[in-house]
Amino acid sequence: MNNFKLHFTVPGDDFTRAGEASGSVKKTLKDLGFNPEIIRKVVIALYEAEINLVIHAGGGEIDVEISPESISMVLTDQGPGIPDVALAMKEGYSTAPDNVRSLGFGAGMGLPNIKKYTDEMKIDSTVGVGTTMYLKVITS
Amino acid sequence: MTVRELTEKLELNILVEGDIDREVTGGYCGDLLSWVMGRAQGGDCWFTVMGNINAIAVSVLADCACIVLCENATLDDDAKNRAEMQGVCVLSSEENAYTLANKLGETI
Numbered sequence: 592m593n594n595f596k597l598h599f600t601v602p603g604d605d606f607t608r609a610g611e612a613s614g615s616v617k618k619t620l621k622d623l624g625f626n627p628e629i630i631r632k633v634v635i636a637l638y639e640a641e642i643n644l645v646i647h648a649g650g651g652e653i654d655v656e657i658s659p660e661s662i663s664m665v666l667t668d669q670g671p672g673i674p675d676v677a678l679a680m681k682e683g684y685s686t687a688p689d690n691v692r693s694l695g696f697g698a699g700m701g702l703p704n705i706k707k708y709t710d711e712m713k714i715d716s717t718v719g720v721g722t723t724m725y726l727k728v729i730t731s
Numbered sequence: 732m733t734v735r736e737l738t739e740k741l742e743l744n745i746l747v748e749g750d751i752d753r754e755v756t757g758g759y760c761g762d763l764l765s766w767v768m769g770r771a772q773g774g775d776c777w778f779t780v781m782g783n784i785n786a787i788a789v790s791v792l793a794d795c796a797c798i799v800l801c802e803n804a805t806l807d808d809d810a811k812n813r814a815e816m817q818g819v820c821v822l823s824s825e826e827n828a829y830t831l832a833n834k835l836g837e838t839i
């Protein structure tokens with residue numbers, strides 16, 4: 592299998608389109624015959640990250656690279672940045688506004704879920720500049 | 732047991748038929764989407780009051796067998812369209828999640 596590369600642009604503040612990238616990656620991984628448990632890990636992590644782009648960053652870009660050994664995802668935004676990454680990683684900590692909570696998000700589970708379902712996770716964030724998140728799920 | 736059989740046993744209303752002949756292997760109750768997505772298992776019947784488009788996405792990504800909107804919670808038009816597009820079975824009941832989950836536990 593050749594490496595597959597996918598690119599998505601996620602619009603900000605549009606909850607009706609959130610999940611399009613994760614859904615598309617799920618379909619691609621399914622078509623390529625990946626193990627359902629690997630697919631589940633990738634799409635849960637990616638959906639959480641995608642929702643974060645919508646809620647917090649005014650949208651952003653997602654690049655996915657699929658190889659037989661791993662699925663790598665890079666999410667880039669020009670949002671406000673995360674002042675304290677360690678605090679943001681704590682389960683239950685959330686800065687989501689009330690309108691987002693009423694949709695069922697903002698439980699402070701997004702980043703912890705991403706960490707739980709990926710094998711590698713790295714966040715580079717600068718306040719006022721933006722955030723880049725690197726994620727990898729290893730397939731074997 | 733299939734979702735269709737579950738629909739009859741729990742006397743659920745069918746809002747979107749979707750993949751109604753799919754097997755139900757378990758159940759999960761919850762309304763916080765990230766929480767549910769991280770914990771519900773593939774094949775679960777998901778009991779919730781969240782009838783928005785994001786709930787449909789969570790159901791697809793977590794691979795739930797169906798969504799049951801408890802206490803007659805409403806399904807948004809956007810969510811209904813997305814469920815139809817993606818083959819997600821959405822059901823509803825006037826009963827609450829506790830009662831419905833008890834009944835599910837007795838049937839599977």
